[in-house]
Amino acid sequence: MGRLVRLTEQGFIDLVASLSRAARGPRGAGWRPVLGIGDDAAVLPSAGRLHTLLTTDLLTDGVHFRAAWTPGFLLGKKALSVNLSDIAAMGGVPRACVFSAGFPRRTRPAYAREVARGLADQARRHGLAIVGGDTCAARSLFLNVALLGAVEPGREVRRSGARAGDGLYVTGALGAAAAGLRLLKRGARPPGKGSAGHRAVRAHLDPEPRVTAGRLLGMTGLAAAMIDLSDGLLQDLPRLCAASGTGAVVEEAAVPVAPAAAAVLGPGGARRAAIVGGEDYELLFAARPGLEAQVAHLARRIRLPMSRIGQIVPRRRGVHLLTRSGQYVPFAALRGGFRHFPADA
Amino acid sequence: MGRLVRLTEQGFIDLVASLSRAARGPRGAGWRPVLGIGDDAAVLPSAGRLHTLLTTDLLTDGVHFRAAWTPGFLLGKKALSVNLSDIAAMGGVPRACVFSAGFPRRTRPAYAREVARGLADQARRHGLAIVGGDTCAARSLFLNVALLGAVEPGREVRRSGARAGDGLYVTGALGAAAAGLRLLKRGARPPGKGSAGHRAVRAHLDPEPRVTAGRLLGMTGLAAAMIDLSDGLLQDLPRLCAASGTGAVVEEAAVPVAPAAAAVLGPGGARRAAIVGGEDYELLFAARPGLEAQVAHLARRIRLPMSRIGQIVPRRRGVHLLTRSGQYVPFAALRGGFRHFPADA
Numbered sequence: 001m002g003r004l005v006r007l008t009e010q011g012f013i014d015l016v017a018s019l020s021r022a023a024r025g026p027r028g029a030g031w032r033p034v035l036g037i038g039d040d041a042a043v044l045p046s047a048g049r050l051h052t053l054l055t056t057d058l059l060t061d062g063v064h065f066r067a068a069w070t071p072g073f074l075l076g077k078k079a080l081s082v083n084l085s086d087i088a089a090m091g092g093v094p095r096a097c098v099f100s101a102g103f104p105r106r107t108r109p110a111y112a113r114e115v116a117r118g119l120a121d122q123a124r125r126h127g128l129a130i131v132g133g134d135t136c137a138a139r140s141l142f143l144n145v146a147l148l149g150a151v152e153p154g155r156e157v158r159r160s161g162a163r164a165g166d167g168l169y170v171t172g173a174l175g176a177a178a179a180g181l182r183l184l185k186r187g188a189r190p191p192g193k194g195s196a197g198h199r200a201v202r203a204h205l206d207p208e209p210r211v212t213a214g215r216l217l218g219m220t221g222l223a224a225a226m227i228d229l230s231d232g233l234l235q236d237l238p239r240l241c242a243a244s245g246t247g248a249v250v251e252e253a254a255v256p257v258a259p260a261a262a263a264v265l266g267p268g269g270a271r272r273a274a275i276v277g278g279e280d281y282e283l284l285f286a287a288r289p290g291l292e293a294q295v296a297h298l299a300r301r302i303r304l305p306m307s308r309i310g311q312i313v314p315r316r317r318g319v320h321l322l323t324r325s326g327q328y329v330p331f332a333a334l335r336g337g338f339r340h341f342p343a344d345a
Numbered sequence: 346m347g348r349l350v351r352l353t354e355q356g357f358i359d360l361v362a363s364l365s366r367a368a369r370g371p372r373g374a375g376w377r378p379v380l381g382i383g384d385d386a387a388v389l390p391s392a393g394r395l396h397t398l399l400t401t402d403l404l405t406d407g408v409h410f411r412a413a414w415t416p417g418f419l420l421g422k423k424a425l426s427v428n429l430s431d432i433a434a435m436g437g438v439p440r441a442c443v444f445s446a447g448f449p450r451r452t453r454p455a456y457a458r459e460v461a462r463g464l465a466d467q468a469r470r471h472g473l474a475i476v477g478g479d480t481c482a483a484r485s486l487f488l489n490v491a492l493l494g495a496v497e498p499g500r501e502v503r504r505s506g507a508r509a510g511d512g513l514y515v516t517g518a519l520g521a522a523a524a525g526l527r528l529l530k531r532g533a534r535p536p537g538k539g540s541a542g543h544r545a546v547r548a549h550l551d552p553e554p555r556v557t558a559g560r561l562l563g564m565t566g567l568a569a570a571m572i573d574l575s576d577g578l579l580q581d582l583p584r585l586c587a588a589s590g591t592g593a594v595v596e597e598a599a600v601p602v603a604p605a606a607a608a609v610l611g612p613g614g615a616r617r618a619a620i621v622g623g624e625d626y627e628l629l630f631a632a633r634p635g636l637e638a639q640v641a642h643l644a645r646r647i648r649l650p651m652s653r654i655g656q657i658v659p660r661r662r663g664v665h666l667l668t669r670s671g672q673y674v675p676f677a678a679l680r681g682g683f684r685h686f687p688a689d690a
Binding site: 153 | 379380383384385386387388389390391392393394395396397398399400401402403405407408409430431432434435437441443444445447476477478479480481482483484485487489491492493494496498501503504505571572573588
């Protein structure tokens, strides 16, 4: 094993540990691990009668990202963000995480340091303790996070809670991450700061997990079922419907399209990206009929748009898109038609 | 993405989930996850006032194992075992885990299925729920597990609890895993079942995590400090001493050498392997003076030898091996002298 890798391996865990300890955010002030990195396992204080949430997500070079176009800081941050998004989709509070990283021998120590900094920074923002890690040499770069959260018993928001008649909502706007991925794949020069292209690339590289929104949607009981949009509406809505034993109708005209997506892909391409594109990490949720005003109130309170994009229907009616021209197109049929869309490649 | 990999990826998580649900062992009957694999995160019932333990360990092809000589079943099993060993070393009870796996495209589906079977089987043996997973294509095979356990507040056994005067103990016998690794590296034909060579190879591929011993050493308060021997006495004892702010003396003649190691490496080689070799996953612990009889009683009760191999001493005296010929050799000096020992390569 080369000296460079050896340095990186030991250094990486130490660096994450020290950055994570040093930078305790305001939300992290309330609790501390009994024991963090450095023993055989971390010890976390009892969360009283809270249930524990546990999730894991993996980012691999060439599959989930490309190291060539992903700054180390944003890679480390995103590895946490995608897991935070899962905890958000359960209505939970993130508490602590462990990571595993595989670095190719050619990895520059500066890049690994940036990854560590991104991990630690995002942990700090969310009041999260990084309590363990493991790294080694690997043929391709990967970064895995396992994230532990807490939720009040019975308050977890499952995928399976939707019922026919529920409204179907989405936070934020969709399509920007897919537009950003298309720009990155084209290999064009980085778009200028403040441009739509820059915002789109940023949406792909640095998605914002909707932790506060997910928590409030769970605590208030507004969300009857919830999932995060990691693979996109086209794939994630059928998952929510399958778990709930329902169908759904999405009104194309009601789907919020990110302005950055429209600027990069044009209006038609952006509308498709909003439905087919993945990695927006917005929350998709169902709420009982009659709760529209309460959802709108919550959205205003946290300054995050929540759009009603359709309705949950009985299972036998399937999962359909109601297009602007008034046609009902099955979700399964969209997949083929959008095959060459960037997010699919 | 090829059809084979696609099948393997989705199939792998489903398979682990179904194997894990189907095979609930007697120790697993007492509790169930509120929600297992299939949602954004798993939900585990509150563990009352217990603290939570969290650890992660990574196995990578070419670094921690070689797929060429590691049956899939034992790879899956070992990925859990090395994490179980960490929870054992804290005196905790394992409760639930998540895994991440990267499979090269050339991986045979049958191999991946065996990995899943090994994971699920070892989870069942330890009453452990597998509550989440993520897989993807990767250039080299890796398997990561994050394991969650529980422990009574204040009962966790840290590395830092040793004091000068404590006895130093080890469970089981050492050196067999290093002997097995040497045989595997030689590439000789698999040794016949029942032979010492077979037992040595087995010790390397299929270590037994000392979960019951660790738990009892913690609950009884016998272990003041504990660490699992993943990297070997030579590296792990200095870690325990550094955390405790102590030194230690190990009596070479008192170190229990695995018979399989002696048969494969000869008596001298086996004695060295017992000190330098890694991956035995036995527990190394310190107990206050005067507790020898109680340790011996516990060892008889669970039918696992616990040998007193030396003593904790003040930090200024360093970490030494007292050889059979009566010399005090610093641990740091052993590293160089044993450089070409198989476990180092």
